[in-house]
Amino acid sequence: MTNPVFVAVDTADLARAENLVRQLSGLVGGIKLGLQFWNAHGPAGVRQVRAALGSERLFLDLKLHDIPHTVRGAVESLAPLGVDLLTVHAAGGRDMMRAAKDAAGPDVQVVGVTVLTSMAEPDLEDIGIDDSAELQVARLADLSRTAGLDGIVCSPLEVEQRRAAWPDGVFVVPGIRPEGAAMDDQKRAMPPRAALEAGATILVIGRPITSAADPAAAARAIAQSLA
Numbered sequence: 001m002t003n004p005v006f007v008a009v010d011t012a013d014l015a016r017a018e019n020l021v022r023q024l025s026g027l028v029g030g031i032k033l034g035l036q037f038w039n040a041h042g043p044a045g046v047r048q049v050r051a052a053l054g055s056e057r058l059f060l061d062l063k064l065h066d067i068p069h070t071v072r073g074a075v076e077s078l079a080p081l082g083v084d085l086l087t088v089h090a091a092g093g094r095d096m097m098r099a100a101k102d103a104a105g106p107d108v109q110v111v112g113v114t115v116l117t118s119m120a121e122p123d124l125e126d127i128g129i130d131d132s133a134e135l136q137v138a139r140l141a142d143l144s145r146t147a148g149l150d151g152i153v154c155s156p157l158e159v160e161q162r163r164a165a166w167p168d169g170v171f172v173v174p175g176i177r178p179e180g181a182a183m184d185d186q187k188r189a190m191p192p193r194a195a196l197e198a199g200a201t202i203l204v205i206g207r208p209i210t211s212a213a214d215p216a217a218a219a220r221a222i223a224q225s226l227a
């Protein structure tokens with residue numbers, strides 16, 4: 001089995017990011033860089049992390065969300081970085097997602113963020129959505145699929161049903177918490193094995209690994225729980 005664990009390296013400290021990447025080399029399937037790292041170090045930082053990678057895949061999680069023309073240009077600007085996976089917000093709509101995938105080409109997987117795993121139903125109500133998270137994820141997953149994306153980002157609670165509706169989709173699943181781990185700001189979460197069994201393609205795990213006293217040991221324990 002390909003290692004499904006992508007570690008979220010959320011830091012503004014470039015040396016720490018490189019150090020984590022080296023410590024975790026061979027223990028995870030991919031490295032995810034997000035907004036904190038990007039805003040601090042941009043393309044040069046991504047290139048530096050890339051140079052520290054072994055066989056791990058690189059996921060740049062910028063959650064693009066703008067008009068189609070702007071998102072197309074943003075994705076074109078990312079092409080020289082050679083990342084394997086990118087995110088856009090599915091709520092940006094069909095035309096925006098089509099533009100993103102068209103600009104990314106076949107070698108870069110583009111996935112649509114549905115409902116953030118930090119949100120539960122009351123948070124959806126706050127932004128005018130009276131449907132359940134499950135229903136809103138289903139709606140945005142269908143939109144992502146018909147717009148030509150490769151898959152979606154959703155919580156482990158929705159992945160089983162979404163996988164049934166999109167068997168060859170890429171399901172990127174954050175909100176992963178080993179038994180007993182702190183939830184932090186995650187509201188729709190599950191342990192790694194349960195999420196994988198439910199149909200996740202990629203398990204995004206940040207703090208349970210990166211904040212551990214020994215990140216490599218934490219990653220090894222998670223890998224063992226999946227074996």
Ligand SMILES: O=c1ccn([C@@H]2O[C@H](COP(=O)(O)O)[C@@H](O)[C@H]2O)c(=O)[nH]1
Nearest residue numbers: 008034115116117174175204205206207
């Ligand atoms: O719905 C979403 C989309 C993205 N994320 C990102 O995943 C990681 C999770 O980190 P943890 O430390 O394991 O909570 C983080 O980079 C988020 O930006 C998400 O959590 N939920």
